[in-house]
Amino acid sequence: MRSSSASPPTSPPDVRPARAEADSAGLDTSSAADYVPSDLTSVPTRYTEPRAHELRERYLATYGGDEIPVPVESIAEDLLGLRIEEDDLGECSGMLIPSERLILVNAAEAMSGETPTRRHRFTIAHELGHWVCHAKSMADAPTYCRSHDLAQDADRTLEREANVFGAELLMPEEAIRTAWRGKPDVGELAAYFAVSALAASWRLYSFDLAERPA
C-alpha cells in the first residue's frame, strides 16, 4: 500500500481532455497535468511560501542528501512523521487525514507508466502544504481539492496556498534559475526536478523566465 519511491520519470506528462459535463456543472476539470500549478497564474510572481523553504532546509539539515529532486516522500514520512499510502480514491488524487497523520494517494494514478510518480510527488507536496499551513486550524467541514480549486480565478485560499507550497517545495527558485541558465529546456528541467513539464513551465512563467504555458 505504500507509494512508490521510484526514480524520477523522464516521460512527458499525460494530458487528458476536460470533462464537458463537469464544465456544465461549473467545475473546471482540466487535464491531469493542468492541475499542478495552474493556480500560480493567480499569484503575484513574487509570491513565496517561506514555510516550504524552511521545511526543505530543515530536512537537509537533518538528513543531508541531494537537494534536487526534493525528497518529498521522505520529508513527509521521515521528517514529519506522516504515513503515505496508496488507496482507491475514486476521482480524488490525494487526501490528507490529519487525525491519522496520513496522506493517501490515488493508486489508480500509479498505473500508467512513470508519469504518475510525478503526479504523486505534487499531490504529496500539496497535502504537505495543507499539513504545514492548515492542519491545525481548519474548520470541521471537509475541504475538497478539485481542479476548480486550482484554477486561476479560484477563490479557495487554502488550496491556492497548498499549491504554492507544493510548487515552492519541489521547485526552489534558485535551483530553477540555475538549472534554466545551464540548459533552458523545459523537458529536461521537469525531469531534473521530477515534476510534470507543465508544472515546470508554470514555475518558469512565474519567474518571468518563459512564456505563459498554453
Added chain:
Amino acid sequence: MMVELDTLLDELARRHARGEPLDVEGTLARAGDRADELAPLIEAFLARAPRREPTAESLAFVRSLDEPPLLRARVAKSLKVDDVVDVIVAECELDPEARPKVRRYYQQLEGGMLDPTHVAESVWAAITRVMGRSRTLLSAPSGPAPAAAPMYRADALVVLDEQLVSRAAPEPRQSDIVDALFLGEPAD
C-alpha cells in the same frame, strides 16, 4: 519579611518590559501566604500588557510539543523510518517479507495511533536501543493529533461516497507474529 505585593508586581512588570523571563512561579513563591492574592493581579496585568512576540527558540519549542515523542526522538537522531524498521526486523528476527507490515505498524506507533502498552518488549528493546532513550520517554503521551477534517484532492467532479469516508474502518485480517508484536494479540 514578606515582600509587598505591589513590589512583586512592579518587578514582574519591569521584567516584562525588558523582555526577560517572567518567573511567575518564583514571584508567587515570594508572596508566601498571599500568593492567592497576587495571582489574579498578575493575570490582570498580563491580560492588559502588550503581547510579547515569542522568540524563535520558544516558538520552536512550543511547536515541537505537537510532535509525538517517538518522532521527536527519531528526527533528533537523524534517523529515518527505515532505519528504525531495519533494527526492529533484525532484532526481533522477523522474516524480511514482514518488513512492510512492521513499517506500517511502526509509523502508527510513532504517530500515536497504536497503544504503546500493547507493543512487545522485544520491539521496545529495539526501539530504545536505536533511539538511545528510555521507553518511558518514548512512549509518553503526546498531545492530540490535529482534529482537522480530511481534505481531498481531485481533478474531476467528486462524489464523496460512503466507501471513501468510511475507509478508516478496520479491515478483517488474519493475525500473525507482527500483529502480536505490535497489538499484543496472540499469533495464530
